[in-house]
Amino acid sequence: MTRNVLIIGLGLIGGSLALALQKAPKTKVVGYDLSGKTRNLAETLNIVHEVVEDVEEAAKNADFIIFGTPVNATLQWMDELKHWSLKQHVIITDTGSTKGLIMKKAEELREKGITFIGGHPMAGSHKSGITAAKPYLFENAYYILTPFDDEDGNNLIALEQLLKYTLAKLVKINAEEHDHMTAVVSHFPHIVAASLVHQLNEENKRFPMTSMLAAGGFRDITRIASSNPMIWRDITLQNREELIGQMDAWIDEMQRVKKILLENDDESVEEYFRKAKDVRDALPISTGAFYTTYDLYVDIPDYPGVISEITGYLADENISITNIRVVETREDIFGILVISFQNEKDREKAMKCIRSHTNFEMHVS
Template sequence: MSMIIERLAVIGVGLIGGSFARALREAGTVGAIVGIDTDRSNLEQALSLGIVDEIAPDAAQGVRDAQVVFVSVPVCAIPAVVREIAPFLPAGCIVSDGGSVKTAVVQECEALMPPGCAFVGGHPIAGTEHSGAGAAFASLFNGKRCILTPTRDTDAGACDTMARLWRSAGANVCSMEPGHHDRIFAEISHLPHVVAYALVHAVGTADVEGENVLSYTAGGFRDFTRIASSDPVMWRDIALMNRTALLASIDGFSASLAELRQRIDRSDPAGLAEFFTIAKQFRDGIL
């Protein structure tokens, strides 16, 4: 694959940012990569692992010559980071992000772009429960979706460049309006995470005759709740930034759980079989 950009700046060289850098390097679609991170030890690890070619003392210096700046920090922090770097962006620079909430981020960041620069909202649908530069790997995005969320004001050329970069990283790229994105991901990503956290919290605090209930967990519980090992700060930010859509999703889940409870309470075997069968069919349809 031929080079797409000569210089990339990655702000937040963790699982997503580090894997993006690794994937582009492996594909040969980027020249030099500069890493920017508030965690100095993480940044030095990224350098020692060859994820980045150099590290910047601060964000302002790190973005000066970049053609693309990829911001991979907790979603609540993205606008503040873009505000910090905006005065130092070179002409024609593209800024993009990897946050899983888009409406608020895109609105704020588009407004911060200096003339001649563009912001392109993005969300790679990939990840693990691990974090930091040491968790990054080049194949993370292979066969996964990356959603770009351009608006009517987004520069078409900038959007095309980001699409080409994500495709070179192995992702399948699609586009949608930011609000539509947030409603979808409240249902299929944000709700499952808060449910997993809530389940572990409920079981962990359950008082069953003084027993440590979690010590009896096996494969099913652990598989179901794996995502509750994700970064609590990241999920705090996501829950707050996508509050309206997530609350609607929680209400829908609560109604479904209440219906299930009623069928159990009235000892309704046919109703339970119907409920579980419908859910199984939905699940099997995913596979």
Template sequence: MTRNVLVIGLGLIGGSIALALQKAPEVKIVGYDQDENTAKQAEMLNVVHETVIAPEIAAKDADVIIFGTPVNATLVWLDQLKDWQLKSTVIITDTGSTKKAIMQKAAELRAKGITFIGGHPMAGSHKSGILAAKPHLFENAYYMLTPLAGEEIVHMAKLESLLKYTHAKVVSVSAHEHDHMTAVVSHFPHIIAASLVHQLRTEDDNYPMTRSLAAGGFRDITRIASSNPILWRDITLQNRKELLMQLKDWQAEMGRVQQLLEQGEAADIEQYFASAKSVRDELPVGAGAFFTPFDLYVDVPDYAGVIAEVIGYLADEAISITNLRIVESREDVFGVLVISFQTEEDRKRAANCIEKRAKFETYIS
């Protein structure tokens, strides 16, 4: 029996889910996007089996409805969905990066007999839009589900049986746990990155050369400050309470740093950095990291054509890359090529290839 899946919002996340779920047996993927060009591209590229111009009509036959839209847009859709004709067994889910407001709306749906299970696949790409969609985008990443308290096991099992084709690690947490954890590892770091960039800007008048020196290390730390400001405006407002708590903790930590500097004890300062290094080195690499690709660092000599040479070796062995960049200068690293891969397997193959054919040293940061 065919399962009908309706995906509303065909950007990077919605499109990638649609592609991944096509691997499930007896599944028909129907897509909708308010941008007509996006919808046409999705159908032309076989991201979905077909597209519709009226999602409320397609929803009548849907067994699962997935909103791949930003949280604010999803909230509007969920209000409209209350009046749609739906199967009594339909399961609704979303992909939003904050969950509190979404799950409050889910409670309203439950009161009307509609099952909604919050979702958040914690993976992404430096690219956006339907053209960047990939069926393996979520492989080895965490896919967090946030069911309402007392959600029936059969509903969870039904959704998980479908999401397993994303090859993500599906885990269930409460909306509060989700918003707190993502505030710590994703949302608040964006604020820190933005604040560092603002601090750099204030140096321009007295020390204009500072900006020119802001290469490797500074660029790596603040890379996420280049993210979509509208997206992060919404995330910040939606998770404001958790972020204020993180800011309070951060200010306390900075007070601790200030005390270390004022006391000027070399051993204490060294221990501060050593402790941070120990925790950082124990973090999981790649799998499950939020919006983090599998990066491989390559020590390359400085001669013309070296980058083309390395990429050529990878092309010869059909190893696909998602991004590459050069770490221009950093106090402890020089002449490093950083190549990003979609999977851990690709990174391992690339490391073996480069070390064998180019004789360059590779490592994972």
């Protein structure tokens, strides 16, 4: 019997899910997006087996309905869904990055006998939209499920049997734990990154050369401040209580650092950085939340055409890159070219490719 999957919202996440789930046997994936342009692209790019124009009609035949939409939009869809004609055992899930509001709204669906299991695939990309969708986007990433405590085990198994084709690591936690942990590792770091950029902007008014020196570590630590402001406006407001708690803890931590500096004790300062290094070095390399980059650092000499030479080698072997930048290139000094890849396999192929053509030194962080 064929499983019918309806995905509402065909951006990066929804589109990537659609591509991944097409690998599931006896599964038909249909998709809908509010944007007519996106629907046309979904059809042209074969993102789904079928694009639908009437989402409510398509929902009648769905065994699974997945919202690939931002949380605020998903909440609106869930309100509409309450009035749709659905299969008795349909399973609804979402992909939102906060779960508290979603699961509260899901209680209204539950009162009507509709099964809802919260979901959050913790992967992404610096690119957005349907054209950035990739079938392997979720591979080895954590995919969080937030079911109700007394959810029917058969429903969970059914959803897991579908989502296993994303090749993600499925983990079950409750919504409160999810929102707290994502505040720690994702939402609050975005606020910190944005605050550092604001601080730089103020300092730059007094010392105009400051921004010219803002490379290396500053650029790396504030990269996420370039994320979509509207998305992070919503996430911040949706998870505000957890974030306020993180801010209080951060202020306490900064007071502790200030105290160490006031004491002017070199051993305490060194121990502070040593402890941070030990904890940071022990973090998982490739299974962290959200966007994981697979960076290759190439020591290159500074001569005209060296970058196009390297990218040409990669293009000849059909190795796709997601980003490229120069950390430092000056006359007579080896610069560092940073090339980012979608996955570890592409990075390994790139290393072999470059090594076969050059004697440039390479390393990965």
